[in-house]
Amino acid sequence: MWLCHYYEQYFVALDETRAHMEKLGIRADRITVSGIPIDPVFAVSKDKVEMRVKHGLAADRITFLVSAGGFGVGRVEDLFTCLSELEHDAQIIFLCGRNEELKKKLDKLSTRLVGSRVTFKNLGFTTQVDELMSASDILLGKPGGLTTSEALAKGLAFVIVNPIPGQEERNSDHLLEEGVAIRCNNLPALAYKVNQLLDDKARFARLKANAGRLARPTAAHDIVSRLMKLHRGAE
Numbered sequence: 001m002w003l004c005h006y007y008e009q010y011f012v013a014l015d016e017t018r019a020h021m022e023k024l025g026i027r028a029d030r031i032t033v034s035g036i037p038i039d040p041v042f043a044v045s046k047d048k049v050e051m052r053v054k055h056g057l058a059a060d061r062i063t064f065l066v067s068a069g070g071f072g073v074g075r076v077e078d079l080f081t082c083l084s085e086l087e088h089d090a091q092i093i094f095l096c097g098r099n100e101e102l103k104k105k106l107d108k109l110s111t112r113l114v115g116s117r118v119t120f121k122n123l124g125f126t127t128q129v130d131e132l133m134s135a136s137d138i139l140l141g142k143p144g145g146l147t148t149s150e151a152l153a154k155g156l157a158f159v160i161v162n163p164i165p166g167q168e169e170r171n172s173d174h175l176l177e178e179g180v181a182i183r184c185n186n187l188p189a190l191a192y193k194v195n196q197l198l199d200d201k202a203r204f205a206r207l208k209a210n211a212g213r214l215a216r217p218t219a220a221h222d223i224v225s226r227l228m229k230l231h232r233g234a235e
Contacts (some may be wrong), residue, residue: 009032088195
């Protein structure tokens with residue numbers, strides 16, 4: 001949908017995309033594998049414990065970040081219930097964005113939890129996603145391109161839940177191939193799959209290490225640098 005004949009340079013997210021475009025006849029010197037540009041703040045290293053303390057989280061618990069707004073009304077309640085059944089001491093940050101009704105619903109569900117080893121922190125709109133990612137270990141949700149790039153920059157493992165057919169499915173394939181993610185297509189099995197991951201500390205560590213390997217936190221800077229170099233060459 002986005003290929004065109006009149007261009008100076010293509011910037012793409014993956015080497016696989018570069019190879020694909022070359023096969024389509026795009027000149028290799030006009031393709032730069034840069035990654036997806038994200039806010040430079042995600043390239044800044046921030047101490048995990050400090051960020052947890054700053055945002056009122058326990059310093060020593062496995063921490064999940066969930067973009068709750070992406071699941072739609074109804075399914076979030078099911079997701080919430082499934083996560084409350086985890087067998088590990090964990091804390092889960094739900095980002096509700098500007099959906100105040102959703103936040104109120106999750107706050108009400110939080111007060112009804114009895115005997116769960118999981119605590120929940122439900123947040124409305126925030127501009128501190130980079131700090132919340134720094135405080136987290138796992139991103140749980142749908143792998144949109146921008147969110148995925150930000151989370152990789154922060155070295156997060158992924159738990160992919162019901163990706164939307166199309167681009168999110170392809171992003172899921174890539175993350176699974178590269179050993180960054182696990183995937184759950186059936187919510188009733190979510191707690192089981194996450195428990196299996198957390199029980200296998202070596203596997204969990206590999207997912208996070210692979211995320212760091214794939215990350216391109218300086219993509220925006222690299223794109224601008226390449227454009228400036230091309231401009232100077234044209235002078």
